[in-house]
Amino acid sequence: MIEFERTFLAKSIPPGMHGCISKEIIDVYVPASAEHPTLRIRKDGDRFEITKKEPVDGDASHQEEQTIRITESEFNELIKVGGKVVRKIRYYYGHGGRTAEIDIFQDGLKGLVLVDFEFRTKEEKDSFRMPDFCLADVTRETFVAGGMLCGKRYSDIEKPLRRFGYSRIP
Numbered sequence: 001m002i003e004f005e006r007t008f009l010a011k012s013i014p015p016g017m018h019g020c021i022s023k024e025i026i027d028v029y030v031p032a033s034a035e036h037p038t039l040r041i042r043k044d045g046d047r048f049e050i051t052k053k054e055p056v057d058g059d060a061s062h063q064e065e066q067t068i069r070i071t072e073s074e075f076n077e078l079i080k081v082g083g084k085v086v087r088k089i090r091y092y093y094g095h096g097g098r099t100a101e102i103d104i105f106q107d108g109l110k111g112l113v114l115v116d117f118e119f120r121t122k123e124e125k126d127s128f129r130m131p132d133f134c135l136a137d138v139t140r141e142t143f144v145a146g147g148m149l150c151g152k153r154y155s156d157i158e159k160p161l162r163r164f165g166y167s168r169i170p
Contacts, residue, residue, distance in 0.1 A: 002056065003063045003118065004125040007144060008134035009166050010102065010113035014093055017102060022091045025103075029150040030083040036147045041078050048075040059140070062122065084151030095131050108153035111168030112161075114144060136164040 023045035029037035040051045051067045070078070086109065091102040098117055105112040115134055119125040130137060138144050143160045154168065 001065050001067075003053075003065045004120070004122055005063070005116055005118045006125055006128060006137060006139045008115045008117075008130055009136045009138050009144075009161070009164055010115050010133060010169060011135040012133050013113070013169065014095070014100075014102070014131070014133040017091050017093050020091045020093050022089055025088050025090050027086045027088075027146055027150060028079045028083040029086075029147050030081055032083045032151070034147075036142065036145065037084065037150070038147055040146065041075060041083065043075060046072075048072055050078070086146060086150040086152075098128075100131070105149070109149060109157075111154050111170070112149075112157070113169045114138075135166060138164065 024043075025045075026043040028041045030039050030041065031037060038052055038054050040053065042049050042051060048070045049067050050070055051065060053063050053065045056062045056064055087106045088103040088109075089106065091104070093100040093102050101116040101118075103114045103116070105114075115131070117128060119128065141160070142148055143157055149157070
């Protein structure tokens with residue numbers, strides 16, 4: 001499946017977001033030895049899956065994605081392999097007829113908030129205007145890719161965040 005998406009740094013938490021549907025997501029990226037692992041084992045609320053996600057022609061906004069659903073017991077066994085972990089709370093926020101996936105990172109990445117929008121076509125993606133609660137489009141910035149964030153702390157990404165004028169969101 002081909003996925004079209006854009007990722008933004010949040011400028012602020014949009015009004016009413018905390019009243020939206022949310023869920024905890026735990027991602028374990030393997031192998032732990034890779035700088036940017038592309039294989040992800042995920043707990044997504046009460047759903048479990050393995051996903052391999054790679055950019056098409058080097059474009060992070062256009063990705064080849066393959067996902068397999070697994071059981072909770074399979075998830076618990078697979079994470080024993082070891083990997084780099086990232087945990088976040090994802091809110092589903094309505095904006096302009098679309099759903100923003102707002103990720104509030106936890107643990108060592110507390111203070112980082114990313115906003116994703118998914119699209120059916122490249123044209124929809126390319127014509128989308130950044131919402132006012134967002135600061136900058138970071139779709140093509142590898143330092144905010146899930147496989148790059150896993151196992152990191154906020155201080156590890158603070159320098160590239162400053163390039164965009166990002167301020168930690170409490």
